Amino acid sequence: MNGNKSSEKTLSRREFLGLSALGLGISLAGARSASAAPPTASPDEVAILYDPVKCVGCRACQMACKRWNHLPSESTDPQGIYESPRDLSAITWNIIKLRRTEVGWHFFNYQCQHCTDAACVEVCPTGALSHDPLGFVALDRGKCNGCGYCTQFCPYGVPHLQVANPLTGEAKSAKCTFCQDRLWSGIGGPSCAEVCPVGALTWGKRGDLLEKARARVAELQAQGMNARIYGENEAGGLHRLSILLDDPEQYGLPSEPGTPAFARAWQRVIQPLGSVAFGATLAGILGAFLFVRRKIRMEEVR
Amino acid sequence: MTVQLKGRAEAITIQWIPKYTFMERLGHWIHTATFVPLAITGMILYFPFLQSLAQGEAGLFIRLVHRVAAVIFGLLPIVYFIFQPRRLLLNIREFLPNKDDIGWLKGAPAYYLLGKHEAMPPQGRFNAGEKMNGLVMIVAWVVFGITGVPMWFGKGVIPPEVFRWLVIFHDLAMIVSVCMFLIHLYLAVAHPLMWAGLVSMRFGVTSAEYAMEHHAKWYYGPKRAMEIWEAKKREAAQKGGH
Numbered sequence: 001m002n003g004n005k006s007s008e009k010t011l012s013r014r015e016f017l018g019l020s021a022l023g024l025g026i027s028l029a030g031a032r033s034a035s036a037a038p039p040t041a042s043p044d045e046v047a048i049l050y051d052p053v054k055c056v057g058c059r060a061c062q063m064a065c066k067r068w069n070h071l072p073s074e075s076t077d078p079q080g081i082y083e084s085p086r087d088l089s090a091i092t093w094n095i096i097k098l099r100r101t102e103v104g105w106h107f108f109n110y111q112c113q114h115c116t117d118a119a120c121v122e123v124c125p126t127g128a129l130s131h132d133p134l135g136f137v138a139l140d141r142g143k144c145n146g147c148g149y150c151t152q153f154c155p156y157g158v159p160h161l162q163v164a165n166p167l168t169g170e171a172k173s174a175k176c177t178f179c180q181d182r183l184w185s186g187i188g189g190p191s192c193a194e195v196c197p198v199g200a201l202t203w204g205k206r207g208d209l210l211e212k213a214r215a216r217v218a219e220l221q222a223q224g225m226n227a228r229i230y231g232e233n234e235a236g237g238l239h240r241l242s243i244l245l246d247d248p249e250q251y252g253l254p255s256e257p258g259t260p261a262f263a264r265a266w267q268r269v270i271q272p273l274g275s276v277a278f279g280a281t282l283a284g285i286l287g288a289f290l291f292v293r294r295k296i297r298m299e300e301v302r
Numbered sequence: 303m304t305v306q307l308k309g310r311a312e313a314i315t316i317q318w319i320p321k322y323t324f325m326e327r328l329g330h331w332i333h334t335a336t337f338v339p340l341a342i343t344g345m346i347l348y349f350p351f352l353q354s355l356a357q358g359e360a361g362l363f364i365r366l367v368h369r370v371a372a373v374i375f376g377l378l379p380i381v382y383f384i385f386q387p388r389r390l391l392l393n394i395r396e397f398l399p400n401k402d403d404i405g406w407l408k409g410a411p412a413y414y415l416l417g418k419h420e421a422m423p424p425q426g427r428f429n430a431g432e433k434m435n436g437l438v439m440i441v442a443w444v445v446f447g448i449t450g451v452p453m454w455f456g457k458g459v460i461p462p463e464v465f466r467w468l469v470i471f472h473d474l475a476m477i478v479s480v481c482m483f484l485i486h487l488y489l490a491v492a493h494p495l496m497w498a499g500l501v502s503m504r505f506g507v508t509s510a511e512y513a514m515e516h517h518a519k520w521y522y523g524p525k526r527a528m529e530i531w532e533a534k535k536r537e538a539a540q541k542g543g544h
Contacts, residue, residue, distance in 0.1 A: 125347040126357045145361025147347065148457050152465040161457065169365050169454070259466070266470055271348060274477040281481040285488045288415065296417035296494045 041116040041237030043207025045135025046183065048193050050109050050242045051216060053225075055200035057082070057096050057107040061192035065094035065111075068179055068191040090162035093176040094192050099251065108242075108251055109201060111192065112137060112158045112176035115260065117236030120150035120159055120175075122263040128173065129159075135206060135239045136178035146171030155235065155257035178239070206239060213241055220245070235260050318507040319521075321427075323389060327506055329382045333439075336375035341480050343368040348473070369454065376447055396428050397436040402519070406430035417495060420538040424518035424527035435486050442479035445471055 041047075066073070074092055076085045082098040088110060099106045114136040121129045121137060128143035129150055150159040150173050164170040179190040188194055193203035202209070213229045220227035225245050231238030235257045248255050322330075343364040346352045356364065383390050405423035407430060412421035428436065449468040452460050456468075489496045490503070498512040513520065518527035 125353065126361055127353055128357070143357040143361075145356055145358060145365055147361075147365065149469070151457060152462045152469075157462070166455075168362075169369060170362055262466060266466075266473075270470060270473055274348070274473065277477050277481050278484075281484050285484060289488065289492055291415055292417075292493060295415060 039116050039131075039236050041135065041206055041239065043205065043210070045206045045239060046178070046189070046203060047114070047135065047206035047209050047239040047241055048111075048178075048190060048201060048203045049209040049213055050240065051200050051202075052106055052108050052243060052245065053200075053220060054198050055096070055107040055109065056198055057098065058197065059096050060195045060197060061109060061201055062092075062094050062096060064191040064195035065176070066092070068182070069093065069177075088158060088160065088175075090160040090174040093174070097252075101246075101250075106245070109192075110252075111240060112178070113156050113231065113235070114176075114178060114239030115155075115235035115237075115257070116239070117260040119153040119155060119235075119257075119259040119263040122260065122267050123149040123153045125149065132178075132180065132183075134178075134183055136180065136183075137175075137239075138180045139173065139175060139177050141172050141174075144173045146173065148173070150175075153259050153263050155254050155259045206237075206241075209241055213243060216243060317510040319510050319513060320506060321502040321508040321513075322506045323386065324506065325382065325386050326389065326393070327503055329378060330503055332374065332378055336371040336378070337479075337483065339367055339371045340375060341476070341483070343371070344476055348476070372446075372450060372454075375443075376450075379443060393436070394440070396426060397433045397440070399430075399433065400426075402426060403430035403433065414493070414495065419515065420534055424522075424524075424531050425516065425520075427517055427520040429516070431489070435482055438479055438482045442475045445475035449475070 065071070071091045071093065074085045074089065083095065085092050085095065088095060094109065094111045097108050097110055099108055116131075116135075118129070118131065118137050121131055124130075125147060126143045126145050128140045128145075130138050130140070132138040146161060146163075146169060148161045148171065151157075151161055159173050159175040161171040162174045164172075176190075179192075182188055182191065189203040193201040196202070202212075210229070210232060217227045217229055220243070228244050229241060230244045230248055230251075230253060231241040234254075242251075242253075244251060244253075346355045346361075346364050355361070379390070402423065402425055406425060409418075409421040409423060410431070412418040449472040453465070453468055453472065456465065490500050495516075498508045498516075502508040510521070514522070518530065521527070522530065
């Protein structure tokens with residue numbers, strides 16, 4: 001009787017350990033690798049460079065973007081201001097904004113910044129947003145389910161939902177895709193950069209553009225301007241580089257885009273934590289089930 | 303109500319006493335029927351390995367299911383309150399912690415794993431485990447509501463900085479409530495001591511003997527329950543002495 005009991009105990013202990021291992025396995029299978037460091041951009045990837053000093057605000061980029069991507073026009077109320085439309089939207093992926101300073105009028109082109117450490121890619125649950133091997137952030141609208149997380153986590157407020165039905169939530173994310181179809185089919189570069197008549201928007205290898213940008217910044221600094229490059233290291237390196245003549249905040253750009261780190265903490269710490277909790281709970285339940293089955297006789301239960 | 307079950311050798315008589323009202327049970331099962339689809343459709347967005355189910359048309363469908371279930375899940379306690387306000391408040395009051403919970407926590411391992419009845423001091427209509435389940439579900443319902451409604455209607459209305467935290471808290475409420483649900487499910491369907499739980503949630507009645515054993519303070523009243531328990535402990539100590 002005694003020996004029988006102890007063998008029962010060791011068996012259940014062994015099973016318990018096995019189940020704990022199973023639970024851990026379930027947890028790890030559900031967890032994404034938390035160790036992955038934020039990615040950095042390579043010089044061979046493609047990028048766009050914007051030089052606001054050359055920009056004349058003709059908005060050819062805006063028109064070329066609409067034409068190539070078959071985006072309908074937007075009815076706007078310009079209210080005597082230059083911008084039209086005022087901001088990016090689901091059907092406007094590229095705009096020229098006007099900034100007035102004491103020195104004068106400055107144009108600035110806004111579009112997706114194509115981050116390397118992109119919060120939108122991190123939070124997208126469908127894989128519709130992804131890093132293209134060429135460097136930009138590609139969007140597969142067929143995979144998108146319209147959850148809209150990308151619209152809330154982008155530090156630049158770029159992706160917008162094209163909502164078909166606000167009640168059911170039927171929607172698709174929309175944003176500048178670097179004219180991914182043009183690049184994939186070898187037609188050429190992004191239409192905004194291809195069309196720009198003054199060379200304010202140019203595209204090419206990121207390494208080459210950075211060199212070009214550095215030379216241009218030196219040139220502008222020699223002319224007494226407070227020039228700098230934006231996008232070299234921000235969010236792991238942007239694939240839309242800009243030359244700024246002031247603090248990024250003056251252009252509505254964050255100096256330190258913080259959401260990629262926030263998104264990573266959510267996806268790679270809190271979500272795996274949940275998987276660990278589910279695994280541990282299931283293992284505990286299975287262990288208790290097998291243990292209790294031996295210890296409690298239904299005949300004795302009232 | 304008396305039901306006779308005829309076994310091979312002997313007849314067992316079970317005396318049934320009422321435990322849950324029809325509305326309580328209906329509410330419980332509607333809660334289950336919405337919680338489970340909500341958890342499953344939520345998991346599809348949550349687990350990377352279920353990504354293919356979240357994509358495109360399938361993804362739109364699971365999001366729609368989540369929303370339809372969420373409306374029922376959210377309105378249920380409110381509708382229940384309209385039908386049986388006093389009963390709901392009574393249940394909530396009975397979920398609140400008291401001294402009995404400390405005894406339950408101490409006795410739970412020996413009681414639930416080894417079936418040692420003398421380890422468990424008398425409990426009220428809900429024991430500490432049931433209270434935990436009830437409170438977690440109430441808190442989760444509030445958190446799901448506070449975070450879920452703005453996640454549905456608030457995009458572009460509330461600041462993204464706030465939205466990001468809502469998503470995190472929605473996740474945390476899900477993690478805690480799903481773990482609680484799994485334990486609740488096991489105890490309800492597979493734990494031998496808890497056999498009457500599922501019966502009472504289906505038919506509204508529980509065995510009198512089961513109530514004496516598991517909910518003595520509810521069955522006998524606090525004073526009598528303690529007297530009986532003290533006597534049982536003395537008896538067990540005498541037996542152990544032999």
